[in-house]
Amino acid sequence: MGSSSSKPEASQSSHVWKASSPIGVSNEVVESLQSSSETDTSRAQSLELAVQARVASELRKLEAQESALLKAAQEKIASAVPDAKDEAADQQRSRQAVSKEVEALRARLDKRKQLRPVPESVELARGEVVKCLMEHDRRPLDCWKEVEAFKEEVRRLEKGWVDKVVS
Template sequence: MGADNSKPSSDVKQHVFAPDHPVRFSNGLVDSIQKNTFTDSARSKAQELQYQERLTAELEKLRQQESENFSKFSETLSSESSEPSEPSLVEKITDATSSQSTLAEKQRQKDMSRDSVTKEIENLKAKLEKRKKLEQVDQDLSKAKEAVVACLRTNDRRPLDCWKEVEIFKKEVGRLEKEFVERTIR
């Protein structure tokens, strides 16, 4: 125990194969190997580019196919007639026992189609765009704001010295809030 080293020795044994016959390659093969400027990295880059091109082409083909399928299905859904089908017995019983508001909601959902929902969305977008109109900032408020900013810049170590400008700004904001509330209530 312990007489032999547990690690193999650092002497690397090398085995050299010596063939009985000399190995000869044809001159054409030797010339083509010597003339070939394609390195392994260049070859792998070219192969990677080919893979990417094929993948891109396949993805584009799939996108085209999916867009065709989507347009086909959306056309079939849009063109489906809105003929009411015969309600089942369960639906008839449920309708008989339901409240008036539930029945009205159910009828409203039946009446909705893709086109009517699209029109409703467009109407809501138009209303929203009308509301987005911003009013110009009041001149007195902007002057008060600039006065506060200027004071704070000049008194950067002592911001409490700007209390007068801040009070004027607060009064202007309060005035605008009061005007807004009065406009909204009327």
């Protein structure tokens, strides 16, 4: 195993097949095959050329189909697009409509900008936190009581607002 070469020797240029039983092919066919100058390489080349020709014809056919579909789509789009005059009028109308909508939104926003004054209890708690932080600028953690009081006031204010909105 492995002691012999896997390639045929160069001295053998032709292959002769010798059957152990009689051949079921006529002598004429055998003679025509033996006398043929066609080799494996030439058969492979002719097969490759035939495949390439078929692929090229199929590609041409597909290109023709795709170009027809593209042309139809372009015509459909062209028919759907309005004329330039109509487009300019629509653009002018839409520009006016958009500016009216923007003005209406601005007016609504201006109405909503009404800030309510903060209740005095929240303002006092905030002032206490600021005062404590100013006094203990090196130790801000000493102001935890004031911060908790401020948080409680804010919670109370938020709860009142939520109750008002929900009911």
